[in-house]
Amino acid sequence: MARASVVDAYDELAAAGYVVARPGSGTRIADGADTAASAGAAPHVPTATPATAPPRAPRQTPPIWNLTPGHPDTALISTTDWRRAWRAAAAAPVASAPAGPDGHAELRLALSGHLRRTRGIVSEPDDLIIVPGVTSALRAVTAAAGLAGRDVAFEEPGYVEARRVLQMSGARTRSVDVDADGLDPGSLRDSDAAVYCTPAHQYPIGARLPAPRRARLVAWATEAGRLLIEDDYDGEFRYDVSALPALRSLDGGRDCVAYIGTASKVLTPSLRLTWLLPPRGLREPVAEALAFSGESVCTVTGLAFARFIESGALTRHLARASRTYAARRGALVGALKRHCTDARLVGVEAGLHLVLMLPDDTDDTAIASALRGRGITLPPLSSLRADPDGPRGLVCGYACLPETQADRVATAIADIVRQHVG
Incomplete structure (x- = not known):
């Protein structure tokens, strides 16, 4: 048996109070350890007889x-790159507090470059806010923009979870049917305070919003101080077609578009990591809403993803x-x-x-x-x-x-x- 395994076993026994290590005199059984062990032993539970045993629930067959x-x-993630990123993150000093809206400086810097290269979005690292999910971003944006009690145009059909979060945050979602090109700006009303949309690949129909509609959408929002919520949930993947500009990257987009990106489709939903670019005027109100809610992303997770980007692994x-x-x-x-x-x-x-x-x-x-x-x-x-x-x-x-x-x-x-x- 390896020495490290023996040392670990003794450490666990000492932590539980069963042994006492004294420098120079070895490790001894602690006083009362036998009583503690007996007290902690699991009581005998008689096995139910076939006559009294409850019927077993039918086994659920998982989908093929x-x-x-x-x-x-x-399985497509490189194990070597993944482990290297997490080892680098684990080597960093331990954070003394959760990372708030202004935390994750290294990740925000890495994401700023990534968005510029892949989505044409020019932003400063300080513009970005790291949140634990799209729903967290939507709640913060809804609160910061004061959308409670106001109409938010929502794609129909659309992302059910996003609709539910907006409604639970007090917004009135108004369904707007999409066509083969996605959301039609001509279907919007003056009473709409905001629009939630998925222009890169409309969920679920899959339409890619054409460039003219994108420009009209930003113009509609800009002229009356409305908000566009751009959920770019899987914009990194396209096949045999050219990239279309993110709404946030268009002229005027910085002032009216809340851009949401996520690691869920790029890597895995288990990371619980999303990035939010609020309009310039909403950055501080969004940060305040998140600080109040206490929602944050694990510091080590943020560092690991930053290393994954910086190394070229992403x-x-x-x-x-x-x-x-x-x-x-x-x-x-x-x-x-x-x-x-x-x-x-x-x-x-x-x-x-x-x-x-x-x-x-x-x-x-x-x-x-x-x-x-x-x-x-x-x-x-x-x-x-x-x-x-x-x-x-x-x-x-x-x-x-x-x-x-x-x-x-x-x-x-x-x-x-x-x-x-x-």
Whole structure:
């Protein structure tokens, strides 16, 4: 047995009070240790007889293929780069207090450069605020902008969790239907105090907001002091198409756009790490709202992500992941087109999911339920709408679907769809 293991065992016994180490005289059993050990022993619990034992709950069979959007493939992260980043973070001095809204200086510096390179957003590190999630960012922005009791235009269908957070923060969300190009600025009203949108890859339809609409949206917000909340949840991934500018990067964007980015789709949701660029006039009110709520990101986590960016590991990961996701997307698109001959697929140009559109009178909830019986988990499009009436479809995340399994999944989907569509 290794000496370190023995030392660790003695340390645990000493910490529990079972032994006492005296320099020069060795380690001895502490007085009363035998009593303490007996007192701490677990009492005997008689085993239930078959006649009285409660029936076992049926074992839940996990899905064979989880196509729920929002789950990147963490196996694509370089273990070497990941461990190196965390070792470097662990070597830093231990923080004496949680990092508040003005903390994470190294991460804010690293993210400022990353956003300039990848999203065309020019910002100072001090403009950025690190928060533990998109919902935290939304709560802080809603409070800072005074959106409680005011109308916030919200994409329909859209990100249910964001809608719920805005509503719980007091805002009145007003559904605005999206079309093939995403949110139409012409659908906005003078009474709207703000807009929540996902212009890089509309969730869930997947539309990429065209440049003219982006410019109109920023102009609409600028002319009357309105707020645009830009959720750039998976803007790093696009396939065979050129990048479109973030709303925040456009002229006037710094004064009206609250830009939200996250590590959830880039690396893993378990990091609980999001970055927020509030409009210049809202930076301090947002910081005050976060300080009041006490929400913060672990200092070590922030340092590890900063090291991951600074070392070039994030750039390498994005390149590697983009190639893999593009191949998986291509495999699923091809398989769905082969097996669902009348399929209309949308949202295939970017992101980590696509939508298989279905006839409007289809019960997509029943189809999703039937697919669960075949080991496939995915959300029906109708579940992402505030209005139950509207387009129907299946939202298919492909980030974790191996290319070799795409044909089997598409075959199962086509089979179930045929059973429910006349």
